[in-house]
Amino acid sequence: xxxxxxxxxxxxxxxxxxxxxxxxxxxxxxxxxxxxxxxxxxxxxxxxxxxxxxxxxxxxxxxxxxxxxxxxxxxxxxxxxxxxxxxxxxxxxxxxxxxxxxxxxxxxxxxxxxxxxxxxxxxxxxxxxxxxxxxxxxxxxxxxxxxxxxxxxxxxxxxxxxxxxxxxxxxxxxxxxxxxxxxxxxxxxxxxxxxxxxxxxxxxxxxxxxxxxxxxxxxxxxxxxxxxxxxxxxxxxxxxxxxxxxxxxxxxxxxxxxxxxxxxxxxxxxxxxxxxxxxxxxxxxxxxxxxxxx
Numbered sequence: 001x002x003x004x005x006x007x008x009x010x011x012x013x014x015x016x017x018x019x020x021x022x023x024x025x026x027x028x029x030x031x032x033x034x035x036x037x038x039x040x041x042x043x044x045x046x047x048x049x050x051x052x053x054x055x056x057x058x059x060x061x062x063x064x065x066x067x068x069x070x071x072x073x074x075x076x077x078x079x080x081x082x083x084x085x086x087x088x089x090x091x092x093x094x095x096x097x098x099x100x101x102x103x104x105x106x107x108x109x110x111x112x113x114x115x116x117x118x119x120x121x122x123x124x125x126x127x128x129x130x131x132x133x134x135x136x137x138x139x140x141x142x143x144x145x146x147x148x149x150x151x152x153x154x155x156x157x158x159x160x161x162x163x164x165x166x167x168x169x170x171x172x173x174x175x176x177x178x179x180x181x182x183x184x185x186x187x188x189x190x191x192x193x194x195x196x197x198x199x200x201x202x203x204x205x206x207x208x209x210x211x212x213x214x215x216x217x218x219x220x221x222x223x224x225x226x227x228x229x230x231x232x233x234x235x236x237x238x239x240x241x242x243x244x245x246x247x248x249x250x251x252x253x254x255x256x257x258x259x260x261x262x263x264x265x266x267x268x269x270x271x272x273x274x275x276x277x278x279x280x281x282x283x284x285x286x287x288x289x290x291x292x293x294x
Contacts, residue, residue, distance in 0.1 A: 001026050001202050004053035006086055007060030008032035012100060014156040015191035016057065026195060029053060032060070038082025039074065048089040055198050056090040058083055058099040058137065061130070065104070066255040068125040079129035084136025087144060096143035096201050096210070098194055103150035103182060103216075105131040108259020113183075113220070115265045116148075116212045124256035134212070145197060146212045147190075147269075150262045151226075154187035155290050160223070164230045165291060168240035176224040178246035182262030183216035184226050186283035190215060196275045209272050214264040217280035229281055233288040 003020075007013045008030040020026040029051045036047035038060055048056060062068060062078040083099060090097040104127030105120045122128045134146050153159035167174055193215045201207050221229070224246045231241035249258060270276040277283070 001055070001198065002029060002051070002053045003027065003055050003057055003198060004029045004031055004048055004051040005057040005059050006031055006036060006038065009157065010059055011152055011154040011157045011159065011187035012059045012190055012194075015154055015187040016194065019188065019191045019195060023195070038078040038085070041077075041081050041085035044082065044085040045089040045092065048086065049093055053095060054202055055095050056086060056097045057194060057198075058086045058097055061100070061133075063126070065124065065126045068129070069255045072125045072129070075125050075129045076132065079126075080132035080136055083133035084140050087137040087140035091141035091143070096145070097137060097141050098145045098147060098197060099134070099137045100190075101134050101146055101148045102127065102130050103148060103259060103262040103264055105134065105148065106259060106262075108261045110261050113263040113265040114214070114261075116214060116268055123259075126256060142210065144210055147194070148212065148214050148264060149185050149190055150216050150264055151182045151184045152187050152190065153184060153284075153287060155287055155294070156187065160226065161230055161284065161287055162291065164227050165234060165240055165288070168231060168234070168242040171242050173243040173245055174227065175245045175247045175252070176227045177249050177252055178222050178224040179248050180258055180260050180262065181220055181222050182259075183218075183220050183264055184280040184284060185215075185217040185277065186287060189217065189277040189283055193269065193273070193275055193277060196273050200273055213269045213272070214266045215269050215277065216264040216266050217277050217283060218266070219280050220263045221280065226284070229284050230288055233285040234292060237289060237292050239288070239292040
């Protein structure tokens, strides 16, 4: 199965490439600049068509949440127009698309995990452009899975786990926000879930449950407890650790408003694809161990 993935260095594409090495039935084809540039949608169709994939994963995005407030046009070009072009290219060659989206499409004002049926209401440019991308994907290709996830980390790229371990190398204590809640999600687990879904779509040409899904780590926590779990795992392996001090979001101002509640219910994905991500604590500990032993 040939899977074209937008982007070459992101956490999810890196995880997909790694997981495919364990499965000879899957070939991952990363597509990125200059051949495919989401900021230049005219490059998308030719790059995807030339790859001759059985399925397309739309993973690349503009993810600089605060910077997006100053660059709304660039964020929209990539996250909305570019995403729609990817879905259209997949439709033109007759294959489905799996598009990655985010918890930021919600307001974050709710008090329970969001389901796929809950109303959206993004506050910032990043969330709005990602929601526009979801709508563009759905309009361009009826054979779509829009997969929302949250709090992504991995052994690759930049992420919260790597930042905490780096800061703990020369700090005894760190202040971390305690009133934002979500599901820490390993990009490797996201890759596994995507591959399960992709194989199902490949095996069932008449698959009829296209639409929006949530795919996140099992269980929820806040950022400060997430940090404590990272340091506990690191300390057990004689790695760096630090004391974590709880602070409020109001004590750590950012240009873009962060959702206080980013929790996602992944039950629909489990019901349809019979797969769920491991508990976030388990995947976090595995990632910390891998980073320390690299």
